[in-house]
Amino acid sequence: MFWMRALLPLTLAISLFTPAAQADRARYAAFVVDQNTGTVLHSRRSQAERHPASLTKMMTLYMLFEALETGEIGLHDTIRVSAHAASQPPSHLALNAGDRISVEDAIGALVVKSANDVAVAVGERLGGGETRFAEIMTLRAEELGLTQTRFRNASGLPDRRQVTSARDMARLAIALQRDFPQYFHYFDMPRFRYNGITYRNHNSLVGRVDGVDGLKTGYIRASGFNIVVSAERDDHRLVTVVMGGPSAAARDAHAEELLNAAFSALEHRQDSRLFATLETPRINPVRQQMLIARDVASLGLVAPVEMGSASDAPPVQIELRTPDETTHLREDEPRLSLAESGNWAIQVGAYLDALAAEDRIEDVRPLAGELAAAQGMARSVDIGDRRLWRARFEGLSHEAARQACATLTTAGEDCNLIAPGR
Structure with a gap:
């Protein structure tokens, strides 16, 4: 049967693992959708409330692209860095108060380095202050159909009131590509160079996994490791969201699994009516699974300090089974x-x-x-x-x-x- 063939790739991928632990189920969510058709290929707690961490910067970039489109600002204009922006914890460019950064460099810093100081500087430039900018972001998000999302800052740094869902983050990813195709190539940057320093993209799937051309990663303690991935193969463009990963390695591996399984399912599908629309997700043909954490201790990873992350982010650790209902x-x-x-x-x-x-x-x-x-x-x-x-x-x-x-x-x-x- 078709759906059994569609499950095979993901089943085989899972068999390659020796599970060290299960992810924190309280934070986990996942969503895969075909952007061109609205077909939901995988949905797991996709409407549950989650913290976006630096996925927030996708909205900051949406607002910046919109300002470029309307002529409010130009790619070669510069943005002044305030003392408040310069004081933001890592990840950052270590900008000083009074520094100026071009808009194009700001885009690269947000996409690749996920610089918190740059995010705040952009918010202050476009909104007259970060708090006001967050209010505008929330209103614009509502207009885009992000019904479960509320922003409180421009960077994604910890704020318990800053929430979203996996489905909302997929909607935002789709809006970025749909509304600003002329700027979408920035999400495909493997690296960014500024002041003589080259930074590598936190999104390890870019340039490594077939068809992946963006978008964004994020981490704070409250969220776990998040990622939104856009990928195109043949006539299908998929957006995949994974939230609450126990490590960057496990998150990336799971996102890659979901992408490959979803593309395989689409290749073999016989009737699109087997799938639900974006508005009414059903049980899908991709094997629904809990996120499996790899034993990353042997990889020699350092403590994560990235994106919307406080400077005292916890070391990588493997969590044993989390109680579940x-x-x-x-x-x-x-x-x-x-x-x-x-x-x-x-x-x-x-x-x-x-x-x-x-x-x-x-x-x-x-x-x-x-x-x-x-x-x-x-x-x-x-x-x-x-x-x-x-x-x-x-x-x-x-x-x-x-x-x-x-x-x-x-x-x-x-x-x-x-x-x-x-």
């Missing part, structure tokens, strides 16, 4: 007592893989209010020489289970009522 539990393991909440359950699918069962639980839970407090379980059962994982919601009263199944069935989802003890 969905739990693996074998049939022969003792069950939790459900006396207080009820002994009924519903089953919404059976899969060859525990992660697929977990993903199904997460996809279905928002569709029925009765499932909000239910316990999601990926339970294994051996049938002959094959092990299946059953996606279930447990701890329900009979009425709640019956109503949840009725709601899901009306929505076109499979659901079976499971009596106590079964």
